[in-house]
Amino acid sequence: xxxxxxxxxxxxxxxxxxxxxxxxxxxxxxxxxxxxxxxxxxxxxxxxxxxxxxxxxxxxxxxxxxxxxxxxxxxxxxxxxxxxxxxxxxxxxxxxxxxxxxxxxxxxxxxxxxxxxxxxxxxxxxxxxxxxxxxxxxxxxxxxxxxxxxxxxxxxxxxxxxxxxxxxxxxxxxxxxxxxxxxxxxxxxxxxxxxxxxxxxxxxxxxxxxxxxxxxxxxxxxxxxxxxxxxxxxxxxxxxxxxxxxxxxxxxxxxxxxxxxxxxxxxxxxxxxxxxxxxxxxxxxxxxxxxxxxxxxxxxxxxxxxxxxxxxxxxxxxxxxxxxxxxxxxxxxxxxxxxxxxxxxxxxxxxxxxxxxxxxxxxxxxxxxxxxxxxxxxxxxxxxxxxxxxxxxxxxxxxxxxxxxxxxxxxxxxxxxxxxxxxxxxxxxxxxxxxxxxxxxxxxxxxxxxxxxxxxxxxxxxxxxxxxxxxxxxxxxxx
Amino acid sequence: xxxxxxxxxxxxxxxxxxxxxxxxxxxxxxxxxxxxxxxxxxxxxxxxxxxxxxxxxxxxxxxxxxxxxxxxxxxxxxxxxxxxxxxxxxxxxxxxxxxxxxxxxxxxxxxxxxxxxxxxxxxxxxxxxxxxxxxxxxxxxxxxxxxxxxxxxxxxxxxxxxxxxxxxxxxxxxxxxxxxxxxxxxxxxxxxxxxxxxxxxxxxxxxxxxxxxxxxxxxxxxxxxxxxxxxxxxxxxxxxxxxxxxxxxxxxxxxxxxxxxxxxxxxxxxxxxxxxxxxxxxxxxxxxxxxxxxxxxxxxxxxxxxxxxxxxxxxxxxxxxxxxxxxxxxxxxxxxxxxxxxxxxxxxxxxxxxxxxxxxxxxxxxxxxxxxx
Numbered sequence: 129x130x131x132x133x134x135x136x137x138x139x140x141x142x143x144x145x146x147x148x149x150x151x152x153x154x155x156x157x158x159x160x161x162x163x164x165x166x167x168x169x170x171x172x173x174x175x176x177x178x179x180x181x182x183x184x185x186x187x188x189x190x191x192x193x194x195x196x197x198x199x200x201x202x203x204x205x206x207x208x209x210x211x212x213x214x215x216x217x218x219x220x221x222x223x224x225x226x227x228x229x230x231x232x233x234x235x236x237x238x239x240x241x242x243x244x245x246x247x248x249x250x251x252x253x254x255x256x257x258x259x260x261x262x263x264x265x266x267x268x269x270x271x272x273x274x275x276x277x278x279x280x281x282x283x284x285x286x287x288x289x290x291x292x293x294x295x296x297x298x299x300x301x302x303x304x305x306x307x308x309x310x311x312x313x314x315x316x317x318x319x320x321x322x323x324x325x326x327x328x329x330x331x332x333x334x335x336x337x338x339x340x341x342x343x344x345x346x347x348x349x350x351x352x353x354x355x356x357x358x359x360x361x362x363x364x365x366x367x368x369x370x371x372x373x374x375x376x377x378x379x380x381x382x383x384x385x386x387x388x389x390x391x392x393x394x395x396x397x398x399x400x401x402x403x404x405x406x407x408x409x410x411x412x413x414x415x416x417x418x419x420x421x422x423x424x425x426x427x428x429x430x431x432x433x434x435x436x437x438x439x440x441x442x443x444x445x446x447x448x449x450x451x452x453x454x455x456x457x458x459x460x461x462x463x464x465x466x467x468x469x470x471x472x473x474x475x476x477x478x479x480x481x482x483x484x485x486x487x488x489x490x491x492x493x494x495x496x497x498x499x500x501x502x503x504x505x506x507x508x509x510x511x512x513x514x515x516x517x518x519x520x521x522x523x524x525x526x527x528x529x530x531x532x533x534x535x536x537x538x539x540x541x542x543x544x545x546x547x548x549x550x551x552x553x554x555x556x557x558x559x560x561x562x563x564x565x566x567x568x569x570x571x572x573x574x575x576x577x578x579x580x581x582x583x584x585x586x587x588x589x590x591x592x593x594x595x596x597x598x599x600x601x602x603x604x605x606x607x
Numbered sequence: 608x609x610x611x612x613x614x615x616x617x618x619x620x621x622x623x624x625x626x627x628x629x630x631x632x633x634x635x636x637x638x639x640x641x642x643x644x645x646x647x648x649x650x651x652x653x654x655x656x657x658x659x660x661x662x663x664x665x666x667x668x669x670x671x672x673x674x675x676x677x678x679x680x681x682x683x684x685x686x687x688x689x690x691x692x693x694x695x696x697x698x699x700x701x702x703x704x705x706x707x708x709x710x711x712x713x714x715x716x717x718x719x720x721x722x723x724x725x726x727x728x729x730x731x732x733x734x735x736x737x738x739x740x741x742x743x744x745x746x747x748x749x750x751x752x753x754x755x756x757x758x759x760x761x762x763x764x765x766x767x768x769x770x771x772x773x774x775x776x777x778x779x780x781x782x783x784x785x786x787x788x789x790x791x792x793x794x795x796x797x798x799x800x801x802x803x804x805x806x807x808x809x810x811x812x813x814x815x816x817x818x819x820x821x822x823x824x825x826x827x828x829x830x831x832x833x834x835x836x837x838x839x840x841x842x843x844x845x846x847x848x849x850x851x852x853x854x855x856x857x858x859x860x861x862x863x864x865x866x867x868x869x870x871x872x873x874x875x876x877x878x879x880x881x882x883x884x885x886x887x888x889x890x891x892x893x894x895x896x897x898x899x900x901x902x903x904x905x906x907x908x909x910x911x912x913x914x915x916x917x918x919x920x921x922x923x924x925x926x927x928x929x930x931x932x933x934x935x936x937x938x939x940x941x942x943x944x945x946x947x948x949x950x951x952x953x954x955x956x957x958x959x960x961x962x963x964x965x966x967x968x969x970x971x972x973x974x975x976x977x978x979x980x
Contacts (some may be wrong), residue, residue: 130799130914136628157873183803197821198618198722233640240888241804242797242800242804242889242890243798243888243889243890243911244803244804245888246859248642252856254896265806278964286749287753288747289747289749293747294746297720297724298747298749300724300756301720301724307965310956314956315952315956316954316956316957316960320888320931320932321931322886322887322888322911322932322933323716323717323721323886323908323911323912324710324716324721324723324760324886325710325933326886326933326934326935326949326951326953327760327933327951327957327961327980328760328761328765328930328961328964328979329710329723329757329759329760329761330757330957330960330961331755331756332723332753332755332756332757332759333752333754333756333757335753335756336752337751337752337753344705352808353805353806355806355808356806376658376659377658379658379659379660380680380777381659382681382776382777382778382779382780382832384651384776384777392882419837423834423835423838424831424832424834424835424838424839425834427835428832428835429836431832438705452802454766456640479745479746479747479748480745481659481661481744481745482656482658482659483656483658483659508747511745511746511747512659512745512747513744513745513746513747546744546745547743547745548743548745548748548750549750550748550749550750551745551747551748552747552749553749554749555749555750555751559750563682563750563751564847566750566751567740567751568740569753570737570738570739571739571740571741571750574638574733574739574741574754574968575736575741575751575752575754575966577967577968578752578754578757578964578967579752580963580967581960581963581964581967582960593751
């Protein structure tokens with residue numbers, strides 16, 4: 129993956145920069161020794177690494193504003209970083225950039241159950257937001273699988289989803305307001321505890337802008353009362369087509385499950401070998417989960433089971449206890465780990481129209497044979513968000529490149545059938561160069577025009593989202 | 608001007624030599640100055656896949672046509688869009704483009720989300736006459752910046768929508784409304800907060816200090832499968848009993864009429880005066896009403912949406928200073944509209960961002976000029 133060449137002038141001013149940053153932050157909040165900056169050289173996309181000039185760990189909005197103003201005035205790019213769990217390289221530094229980490233900003237600022245919101249500093253982890261309201265039986269709905277580690281700041285940057293977003297929506301549907309610092313240090317408040325924008329919906333475009341419009345320091349999030357209970361059902365089918373039809377029929381029937389998860393045979397076999405959840409050895413497996421009181425759950429599951437039976441499942445497993453429910457989820461939850469046990473893997477994130485599922489799975493199988501790389505599919509079937517896991521050997525020369533080419537083919541296939549490159553992970557650097565397959569130059573120009581307004585010097589999170597060639601004139605003009 | 612295709616729409620905008628007044632069905636009668644550009648020619652459903660809960664429709668398509676199509680498959684637009692005609696005394700057919708451009712949502716917004724939350728993708732023509740797209744037709748999509756949200760509620764000032772894709776949802780099998788009589792505003796908001804903070808998935812919570820029969824009524828709606836609705840209604844009835852006398856309405860015709868009465872602000876429509884729509888956090892709703900000394904109010908969204916009927920020509924915003932949120936002037940005379948901005952004026956840094964974006968998308972300033980301030 130190509131990254132812009134570091135600007136030698138910026139590398140040369142590092143001592144001045146560090147001194148200025150130390151002037152506005154506690155000493156231990158400015159990390160500049162080479163051995164220490166290395167800790168920030170990559171995020172969860174570990175194939176690409178580059179230590180930044182320095183890393184800073186501000187504690188509040190004021191310190192963020194002070195840091196950004198200094199960097200802005202000196203023309204130094206800034207890469208915002210949440211918990212560093214991005215699978216897309218969303219917080220990969222450049223050598224001439226400063227990493228702005230929000231890890232020390234993890235306070236709960238306000239909890240309001242009557243009005244059903246919580247206001248937090250954005251370095252707080254996703255799961256600990258729910259943790260903060262758990263005692264009153266409330267929760268924060270978006271649940272990316274990295275929720276134990278990932279920060280709200282990154283969730284907002286990538287508009288993160290999760291298994292339960294079929295019912296509750298993704299980050300953008302649960303974000304009410306932000307405090308954001310623009311690159312020049314200006315602090316803006318957008319949205320709040322009330323609903324919807326009074327003017328242009330800036331909140332809507334900030335969410336998902338991958339940290340390129342500003343640094344979000346505080347967020348007002350919608351919290352919900354927990355349902356009384358939840359229960360999954362497992363069904364196995366002897367073809368992907370039939371499983372796909374079953375998903376479609378469930379959606380049409382008016383049942384709104386909180387999750388519909390799909391696994392194909394390679395993935396089922398890998399997880400069985402790894403976790404031994406007792407899954408049937410079949411072509412396709414669905415886990416459908418519904419919520420409510422016991423009686424409500426039974427009412428919904430009866431409808432779902434009737435639909436499933438009409439598709440001749442090879443297996444239909446109901447849960448009668450918390451233990452059985454856990455066993456149904458066990459394989460799904462350990463799927464990534466299981467695949468990782470066999471091999472190195474790359475996790476993709478394209479979305480497709482649900483009815484294209486059988487065709488896309490068939491094509492992926494064919495491509496897998498052509499590339500000679502194994503692939504397992506595990507994904508959120510209700511909303512068509514696929515996660516093909518391509519297996520490769522990182523120690524074998526050329527395998528990573530082959531894997532990336534295979535991945536690009538799959539994502540382009542997603543676009544071809546009416547879907548998109550990324551459903552919940554973000555573009556980052558990983559899918560940057562594929563943007564031309566989904567958008568015309570004019571479409572990208574319209575997006576970049578928004579960045580022009582928020583960050584005219586193009587200093588925030590450089591070299592992400594847009595292909596380098598597409599953003600080149602802007603980046604050069606900014607230097 | 609009434610383009611029949613997106614390409615014609617682009618040609619018209621490219622060739623425009625002055626302001627354009629974009630018009631769907633004209634049911635809002637906003638009519639900014641300029642040559643009228645009608646979107647009604649861009650009509651029709653492009654794609655409807657009930658099993659994928661996906662609808663793609665051209666912007667000039669009447670909302671009624673879309674709702675009828677969805678109903679034929681037992682589905683609906685989940686955000687329960689308001690029909691402004693009764694309140695504004697207009698005719699015309701509301702269009703999908705108007706709905707999206709004004710981000711119009713109804714009582715279910717409090718649970719299901721707003722129009723913007725169900726918009727999956729847009730196609731539009733910007734002020735330079737360039738055809739653009741963003742988003743798509745799939746439910747999860749974080750590819751590039753989310754211009755769909757930016758277009759939702761942009762009132763045509765960034766571009767003219769030509770096509771919108773929506774996520775739709777099934778209509779519920781059953782519904783019920785728990786009614787509490789005689790509550791004062793503050794108690795009503797407390798009752799609604801209790802209901803919305805319960806695990807019973809309330810899909811509407813509204814309060815009218817003057818109900819249809821002239822006395823206060825608080826309404827809490829439950830929707831879903833029959834057994835589930837019965838169960839949750841019973842639970843709520845027990846839980847809300849401490850606030851006042853509780854009744855339950857399950858008659859489908861009455862339910863539809865009752866929620867339409869809330870959705871379309873019918874309780875204030877017939878009375879004279881300006882009408883404001885104020886979005887605040889729910890517990891601030893009664894503060895808003897008290898500060899305004901209004902001729903009449905109705906609360907939706909658990910108290911977070913206040914509809915206020917006020918003396919004509921009065922700018923109420925100064926009275927609401929210190930309460931976070933925003934006030935929109937929905938109904939007033941042309942004279943008043945010329946003096947008072949429709950939308951809440953923004954703080955300087957936000958206004959600068961807004962103006963910057965508008966300048967990028969419509970550098971000549973010809974699209975619905977002045978409509979958003």
